[in-house]
Amino acid sequence: MIIVMKAGAAKKDMDEVLKRIKELGYMPHVIHGSTRDVIGAVGDERGKMVLHSLESLHGVENVVPILQPYKLASKEIKKESSVVRINDEVSIGGERVIMMAGPCSVENERQIVETAEAVKKAGASILRGGAFKPRTSPYSFQGLEEEGLKLLAKAREVTGLPFVTEVINPETAELVAEYSDILQIGARNSQNFALLKKVGQLGRPVLLKRGMSMTIQEFLMSAEYVMSEGNQSVILCERGIRTFETATRNTLDLSAVPVLKEKTHLPVVVDPSHGTGNHHYVAPMCYAAVACGADGLIVEVHPDPEHASSDGPQSLKPAKFQAMMDKLRLFAEAAGRTL
Amino acid sequence: MIIVMKAGAAKKDMDEVLKRIKELGYMPHVIHGSTRDVIGAVGDERGKMVLHSLESLHGVENVVPILQPYKLASKEIKKESSVVRINDEVSIGGERVIMMAGPCSVENERQIVETAEAVKKAGASILRGGAFKPRTSPYSFQGLEEEGLKLLAKAREVTGLPFVTEVINPETAELVAEYSDILQIGARNSQNFALLKKVGQLGRPVLLKRGMSMTIQEFLMSAEYVMSEGNQSVILCERGIRTFETATRNTLDLSAVPVLKEKTHLPVVVDPSHGTGNHHYVAPMCYAAVACGADGLIVEVHPDPEHASSDGPQSLKPAKFQAMMDKLRLFAEAAGRTL
Amino acid sequence: MIIVMKAGAAKKDMDEVLKRIKELGYMPHVIHGSTRDVIGAVGDERGKMVLHSLESLHGVENVVPILQPYKLASKEIKKESSVVRINDEVSIGGERVIMMAGPCSVENERQIVETAEAVKKAGASILRGGAFKPRTSPYSFQGLEEEGLKLLAKAREVTGLPFVTEVINPETAELVAEYSDILQIGARNSQNFALLKKVGQLGRPVLLKRGMSMTIQEFLMSAEYVMSEGNQSVILCERGIRTFETATRNTLDLSAVPVLKEKTHLPVVVDPSHGTGNHHYVAPMCYAAVACGADGLIVEVHPDPEHASSDGPQSLKPAKFQAMMDKLRLFAEAAGRTL
Amino acid sequence: MIIVMKAGAAKKDMDEVLKRIKELGYMPHVIHGSTRDVIGAVGDERGKMVLHSLESLHGVENVVPILQPYKLASKEIKKESSVVRINDEVSIGGERVIMMAGPCSVENERQIVETAEAVKKAGASILRGGAFKPRTSPYSFQGLEEEGLKLLAKAREVTGLPFVTEVINPETAELVAEYSDILQIGARNSQNFALLKKVGQLGRPVLLKRGMSMTIQEFLMSAEYVMSEGNQSVILCERGIRTFETATRNTLDLSAVPVLKEKTHLPVVVDPSHGTGNHHYVAPMCYAAVACGADGLIVEVHPDPEHASSDGPQSLKPAKFQAMMDKLRLFAEAAGRTL
Structure with missing residues (x-):
């Protein structure tokens, strides 16, 4: 942590800051500058918000953190990439680019089973589908809830795809x-810390x-919240x-994608369906995601998007998904990976 | 809802769109334009996501909603301003500008009781204080939880301030x-729909x-989520x-503030402490908020910001809060209100 | 400037960084941290981009500037507030809140003279009006150009208002x-450095x-660009x-407004017409701007907004402007100023 | 253009709107909705700002444009992709992905000629380099100006690369x-309409x-500004x-990239150097850009980034650029293109 003093700060202000730094368990090092002084506070900054409170002191211009505040998710702690195992056949973060596909909402058995079969045939290895749906409007379809989970389990039984x-x-x-098989935390709950702690305590990949x-x-x-509860199987998903x-x-x-690859060992997947909101743009953004290093993709596929209960405009039909997968294979190879 | 067709869309595409509009229970009206046609779909759009799915159809350029998707929160439904009653003395949304003040986190009895007394003396009528704290880092102070609630209740007992x-x-x-007395939903939980429904079922102002x-x-x-569960006592808070x-x-x-005042009957308050993150800017933004029509303010006050467990840099000391209140009274009067 | 080294950076990387810092004319001071080292580079950072290039060196995590890169505009150089004099009667940055008002575009003599008379009567002391109009579309009205300037001069002659x-x-x-009397640099040209230099060489307030x-x-x-050419009469305008x-x-x-007041001695005005784009919101945002310390306001007023060549939806009619001014006076007084 | 009336708007308000629509040369079509009426105004909307002024009328909720306001740049006007010819060998928008590379600023003859040779060897077909530099700070290096242009011409003479x-x-x-050979309009001048018109009048690709x-x-x-002056050779560049x-x-x-490919016939290139600001992320974003359909790339390459006058942290060294090109070729092939 670096504490920047105001130009012309009084000596007693500086002394007060030095005293507080020591009280908080850090060692201060002063650098006298040409117009102002700065103080380096040496020590573990993870509880950094405490040092941040020094900004309230007289004569302090601002406080600049140096360390990243996460530990378990950091590549400084664990240098090799993590591979999250889903079942005996499927894992995310290895050489193979993993495709997750399926409808936004589970609507009925036929819809989910047919979609599962279609995406499996095209090369997907994980089924996606919403049973509990967080919707902006209380008047929109809120999902089939447990019934939806049962239908997803049925589709898994039929196709062997984890979901x-x-x-x-x-x-x-x-x-x-x-x-x-995998618990998804949606974008709107990404800082719902109570929920993050909860899924950190369950034995499922997130x-x-x-x-x-x-x-x-x-x-x-937010990944650190899950991991600090004991669950290291976290897959990060960029979704716009x-x-x-x-x-x-x-x-x-x-x-x-490359920024995360530099900072963390966790696998990174991309969701171009929500990222663009328009089925026309999904395929090119899938190609791009694999080209820049994504470990997987999550894509909305629906047999009849015009009648979908949610997110129709961004869903691919199975035939388009198949065509996209054929081309995606070429990009995966160019990236030195399989699909 | 307006459906805009692509320039040169085929007649069969148009026919398909018209068919779907009728299936969904709307009446289509076609306007033939110079380069493209548009279709008005007449009917109640509140379940609008369904019509939105027409974007997936061939020949459709895009779908433009006309109605606002909220009902209970809308000024079209209820024209007069709502006043949310907190207790026999305090209500929000009336002539009096209501001041809520207190520390970010409850830390101990002395801190919360002294702060409550100070803010009451300065003219605040509601105490604020965090017991359960949503923090970006799992390693930061997470609040005193139930113990914090008890200390808040103690401060209410001493000062008479609801919290x-x-x-x-x-x-x-x-x-x-x-x-x-009032349940706060924080910014990070503002689309935690499970939580919104829950507080909609409890008998407390939100x-x-x-x-x-x-x-x-x-x-x-999000206000509609709370209201559709039966709780009409919602106070909206702009916080940056x-x-x-x-x-x-x-x-x-x-x-x-003026936008919300035009669209909804619910009271609107402003939080300049989180909005700016810097105690230097809190007072001017309080004055501005009252000048443009806010019904109240929520401000962080801490007797010793440099030692605060959270949000020290944006907290006012009691003496500064008092000085700010004295000046704020002039702006409330200019706005034709009391403080 | 603070150079943050990577955790575990090699000694030779550190030596290279120290060498470069000295080459660039700074004195390095190393602080050995618990997980990484940081280096303070002491010297005048104004040519800071040069030091920034150290980010390319091996072992450097990032480079954090400490000083603000502006000098002439900074309150550190000139502590007292600047007052920009427009003519013998009008200056901006003093006790009086200055109102600039008029149409977005000058359209004809009657329009501009009538508007000038109306806004003067209501208390405005500067006329605004566009002659050269930067428009998003090449097919939109581009202004009357020199003819527009002549009409503005005519309105000044009639009313005495500078423009x-x-x-x-x-x-x-x-x-x-x-x-x-004042040269306006629009938002889209705010980093048109060739233009900033040019107006810095002319003898007119900007x-x-x-x-x-x-x-x-x-x-x-950008203010510094104007000032470094010798023109200190710069008025800053927040416009959304x-x-x-x-x-x-x-x-x-x-x-x-308060942020600028803390960092610079230059006067600050606010444009709520462009800031909101909707005449309903202009008055409340004018009140708020004065309440938080603005030295003036610039507001679009048009006698017939529905027929305006540009920006009709955000223009006030003269009667509404007059009503707004009457109320604004109360807020100016609450702020300890005149209008 | 669709004019949405307020719920419960008076008949006389509606009549006034209809009258104005006709005055402006459009044909109004009213659709009576369940809670409010909407009016379609049929006619060419390109001068749309005029209709937009209807928002000022009583009873009007808002005005929704239907047509895109550009013509010459639109794919509706010209369906086939445009190819911009630079010289006898190089054109942009065809099958071959075009690589532009070179330093941010031209610094001296050796620097620019050596870089030109290196990027040519690696497969670039256009040299980039700044002679007039728009810099955020007036105290930063502003470019060699005409001397820089001469050095670029010299590098072209030596290598044959257009610049x-x-x-x-x-x-x-x-x-x-x-x-x-090509005139670049920078991001900060992208709405400098005077400059756009000027380059529209010169005979050079933009x-x-x-x-x-x-x-x-x-x-x-902004492309339309250039094109409406008679210059159709416009290359669009996404740069973050x-x-x-x-x-x-x-x-x-x-x-x-895919959005522009859907809306315009103009070629699209990507600048990952400014887009990310960090040389570590340039290569992956180049791969991704080609994967999603970019017609070319513009990349900063500098033989000695740590001593660069500008943008060192985002510049690649020639060896890294060569390695990136080798891999990029695979992605170009996967996209069905050459490099």
């Missing part, structure tokens, strides 16, 4: 964990979506951030 | 409701903070949105 | 300066609008920044 | 056009960078937008 589904509430997290206005650092702090641009539903931040 | 405190989890919502990247429309949809600017912690969107 | 008008091009800057995605620091750097919110045309960042 | 360089001012645009807070629609409107994220200098919006 990922969203958990929206600590109270129902155990129920979802009984059925599902797919953590980035929040709409979440910095990379905050994203890794909110910006001023309205031509797409969100702005898919693909540079987050 | 507002945050609820972070459906599981502990009832516990918080037993103690507190202070709903705007999310960091929440549009005004989404803000009102996330933008590119880093000179302040968030960008306080004061224009949200 | 501010936009300059969009170094080539026509001198022409505009011959006619006008009203510099903040760019749509400009940080406060960049805003002051671009965010995700669409309920308003821009998000008026009123907290920029 | 692109920035033009920052209408006054010096002709000078730059005499030397250079590389137009997207502004930091520019929507796709505004980007195409400004968001809240600070881990990268900007947020590279790669989804802009």
Whole structure:
């Protein structure tokens, strides 16, 4: 932590700051500058908010953190990439690019089973589908809930595909964990710390979506919440951030992939369906995501998007998904990976 | 809802769209334009996501909603302003500008009781203080939890001030409701729909903070979640949105006050402490908030900000708070209100 | 400037960094931390981009600037507030809140003279009006150009009001300066450095609008461009920044007023017409701007907004402007100022 | 254009709106809705701001544009992709992905000639280099100006590579056009309409960078400025937008590539150097850009980034650039293109 003093700060202000730094268990080192002094506070900054409070002191211009506030998620702690094992056949973070696909919402048995069969045939290895749906409007379809989980389990039984589904509430997290192979935390719950702690205590891999206005650092702090409860199986998912641009539903931040790869050992997947909100843009953004290093993709596929209960405009039909997978294979190979 | 067809869309595409509009229970009206046709779909759009799925159809350029998706929160439904009653003496949304003040976190009895006494003396009528704290880092202080609620109740007993405190989890919502006068939903939980439904079922007024990247429309949809469960006592709180600017912690969107006053009957308060993140800017933004029509303010006050467990840099000391209140009274009068 | 080394950086990397720092004319001071080292580079950082290039060196994590990069605009250089004199009667930055008002575009003599008379009667002391109009579309009305300047001069002759008008091009800057009392730099030209240098060489006060995605620091750097050419008469104008919110045309960042007041001695005015884009929100945001310390306001007034060539939806009619001024006087008094 | 009336608007308000629509040369079509009426105004909306002024009328809720405001840049006008020819060998927008590379600033003959030779050897076909530099700080290096243009011409003479360089001012645009093969308009000048018109009048291809807070629609409107002056050779360049994220200098919006490909016939290139601001992220974002359909890339390459006059941290060394090109070739092939 660096404490920057105001130009012309009084000696007694400086003395007070030095005293506080020591009280907080750090060693201060003063650098006298040409117009102002700065103080380095040496020690472990992880409880950094405490040092941050020095900003309230007289004569302090600002406080600049030096260390990243996450530990378990950091590549400084664990240098080799983590591989999250889903079942005996599927794991995320290895050489193979993993495709998760399926409808936004589970609607009925035929819909989910047919979609599962179609995406499996095209090369997907994980089924996605929402049973508990967080919706902006209380009047929108809220999902089939436990019935949806049963239908997903049925589709798994038929196809052998493990599935990922969203958990929206600590109270129902155990129920979802009984059925599902991966627990998804949605963008709107990405800083729902009670829920993050809860899924950290369950024995299931977690797919953590980035929040709409979440910095990379905050994203890794949310992963840290899950990991600090004992669950190291966290998959990070870039799904678009909110910006001023309205031509797409969100702005898919693909540079987050190499940034995350530099800062963390956790696997990174990309969701171009929510990232763009428009099925026309999904395929090119899938190619791009794999090209810049994503370990997997999560894509919305629906047999009849015009009648979908949610997110129709961004869903691919199975035939388009198949065509996209054929081309995606070429990009995976160019990236030195398999699909 | 307006459906815009692509330039040169085929007749069969148009026919398909018209068929679907009727299937969904709307009446289509076609307007033939010079380069493209548009279709008005007449009917209640509240389940609008369904019509939105028409974007997947061939020949459709885009779908433009006309109605706001909220009902209960809308001024179209209820024209007169709502007044939320807290206790026999205090209500929010009337002539009097209501001041809520207190520390970010409850730390101990002396801290909370002394602060309560100081803010009461200065003219505050509601005490604020966090017992359950949602923190970005799992390693930061997470609040005193129930012990904190007891200390808040103690401060209320001593001063007579009702208090507002945050609820972070459906599981502990009832516990918080037993103690507190107002339930606060924090910015990070502003689209935690499970939590919104839960506080909608409890009999307590709700202070709903705007999310960091929440549009005004989404803000009102979150209020709608609470209201649609039967709880009409919702107070909206602007607390800054996330933008590119880093000179302040968030960008306080004061224009949200007149915008909300135009669209909803619910009272609107402003939080300049989180909105700016810097105690130097709190007083001017309080004056501005009252000048543009806010019904109240929520301000962080701490007797010793340099030692605060959280948010020290944005907290006012009691003497500064008192000085600010004296000046604020002049602005309240200029606005034709009392403080 | 603080150079943060990577955890475990090699000694030879550190030596290279120290060597480069000295080559660049700074004195390095190393602080050995618990997990990484940081280096303070002491010296004048104004040519800071040079030191920034150290980020390319092996073993460097990042480079953190300490000093603000502006000098002439900084309050550290000149502590007392600057007052920009417009003519014998009008100056900006003193006790009196200055109101600038008029149409977005000058359209004809009657329109501009009548508006000038109306706003003068209501208490405005500067006329605004666009002659050269920067428009998003090449097919939109581009202004009356020199003819517009002549009409503004005519309105000044009739009413005695000095006027501010936009300059969009170094080539026509001198022409505009011959006619006008204040040269406005629009938001889209706020980093048009060729234009900033040009108006820095002319003898006219400059009203510099903040760019749509400009940080406060960049805003002051643009002021520095004008000032470093010898023109100290710069008035800063907050006019809204671009965010995700669409309920308003821009998000008026009123907290920029106290932030600027802390960092610079230059006067600060606010433009709520462009800031909100909606005449309903102009009056409350005027009140708020004065309440938080603005030295003036610039407001669009048009006698017939529905027929305006540009910006009709955000223009006030003269009667509404008059009513707003009457109420604004109360807020100016509450702020200890006159109007 | 769709005019949405307020719920319960009076008949006389509606009549006034209908009258105005006809006055403006449009045909109104009323659709009576369940809670409010909407009016379609049929006619060419390109001068749409005029209709927009109807928002000022009583009883009007808002005005929704239907048509895109650009014509010449639109794919509706010209369906086949445009190919911009640079010289006999190089054109942009065809099967071959075009690589532009070179230093941010031209510093001296050796630097620019050596870099030109290195990037040519690695497969680049256009040299980039800044002679007139728009810098945030007036105290930063502002470029070698005409001397820089001469050095670029020298490098072209030696290597045969055409070059692109920035033009920052209408006054010096002709000078730059005499030397250079492509005129670059930088992000900060992307709405400097005087400059856009000027380069529209010169006979040189234009590389137009997207502004930091520019929507796709505004980007195409700026292209329209150039094209409406008679110059159809416009190359669009995505270079990152400004968001809240600070881990990268900007947020590279790669989804802009497929969005632009859908809306315009103009070629689209990507600048990952400015887009990310960090040389570590340049290669992955180059791969991604080609994967999602970019027609070319513009990349900063410097033989000695630690001593660069500008943008060192985001520049690649020649060896790294060569390695990146070797891998990029695989992605170009996967995309069905050559490099």
